[in-house]
Amino acid sequence: MRRKPLLRVRKTGALLVAAVIAFVGTVPLAGAGWEWTPVLLLPAAAFVWAWRAGTDVYADELRVKALVGSTVVPWPRIAELAPDRSGQIAALLDNGNMIRLTGVTQANLPRVLAAGKQEISNPD
Template identity: 40%
Template sequence: METAAKTLRFRRSAAITVAAAVGFLGALPMLGGGPWYALILLVPLAIALWSWRSGTDVTPDGLVVRAALGSRRVPWSEVVELAPAPKGGVAVRLASGAVLTLPAVPTSALPAIASVGGELTRA
């Protein structure tokens, strides 16, 4: 019997999306000032999209880093090091020398991430 592949999902707090919705509703009365005020509504919409979409998925195959408008797959073979990021969270150093900060991942999740990416710990 096969076991399901272990996947860790890290996302932003839903409270950010709720706050963006409240901001959107609070900005609606500004539409009475003219059509240009409609541009103000784009700010809470952008924040809601970012908070709902951004995050990190950790699978046995690698990492999927999600941003508001795109995503990037990073196989474990490209990962050289997992480390705490200077400003909090977790950073990944790639074989190319680039450093990638994993969105929505707390430092306390570092051991769990390393256990999912088993080949990283064997190297």
């Protein structure tokens, strides 16, 4: 049985709209001949990625989803959450590895921590 996440963080919905517009724009090209039909796969893949990619927050773990596959990170393995240069949040794990949390930004990080019932500590 699948559990429902406490919070789903996704990239902006504008990506979904852009993928739909790109798909509609490639339909005439694909209609020009059967050899152009594979062009439809690019905006379709972009749509699936925009729909699926993100971070699901559970009480005991984070699940980072990509176009294909996902990575499960238990909360106790996360040593630190910090922003990168683009404002996206990355999780530094206890083994030194780093995982970028898709869709999580500085603006929505407090909601992610609250949903996962994690305390915010500010080292001095």
